[in-house]
Amino acid sequence: MKIVVDASAIFAGFTPEGSNEYITTIDSISEIKSKKFRDTIERTLIFIEIKEPSQEFLDKVIAKSKETGDFYQLSENDLKLLALSMQEGAVLLTNDLSMQNIAHALDIRFIEFNSKNIKDFIIWKYRCTGCKKVYNKFIEICPNCGNQVKKFPVKKNSLISKNQKKK
Ligand SMILES: [Zn+2]
Structure with a gap:
């Protein structure tokens, strides 16, 4: 990535x-x-x-x-x-x-x-309130069914070192 x-x-x-x-x-x-x-x-x-x-x-x-x-x-x-x-x-x-x-x-x-808490990276994804289809990019209206699309967070921890320590 x-x-x-x-x-x-x-x-x-x-x-x-x-x-x-x-x-x-x-x-x-x-x-x-x-x-x-x-x-x-x-x-x-x-x-x-x-x-x-x-x-x-x-x-x-x-x-x-x-x-x-x-x-x-x-x-x-x-x-x-x-x-x-x-x-x-x-x-x-x-x-x-x-x-x-x-x-x-x-x-x-x-x-x-x-x-x-730097370990909690969040990636936002977007889910249709009607048909529940998930999109990676923001769109207002679902092209599949015409309902509104809302964002939801997906935690992504793999982007950083797990051994990171504070001094
Ligand atoms: Zn939909």
Whole structure:
């Protein structure tokens, strides 16, 4: 699985796991490096590839965020992380509600994590209230039966190291 991570995920103690491919933007790295806890973070950064989104994808994200009204809640780097997720077909790791909202609108899958208990990664899935069909991406109305689709959380623990210990 390809995952785009933001700086807040790394500050919250996110640990890369071998079977996934991690990506972030150069701005996220600068944000991380400007703060403390260098030691653990230097080790984490080895596993994260730096990429920048193309202007084409950035423009799509900006247009959509203006449509939904989230544009003014988002930093330039937030927009870039969203564009990068789209460009790479990656899952976005974020707890930011505005970013999640845009991710919904742009069909980008995202994972939410609980910073108090980093082991509880949540992947949202979507279930039809009528026929109970499950979708991976957000849609408002079930194409199968026409009923409303609601999101529900699926816990996903395999994304992080199980041996992670706090100091
Ligand atoms: Zn249905």
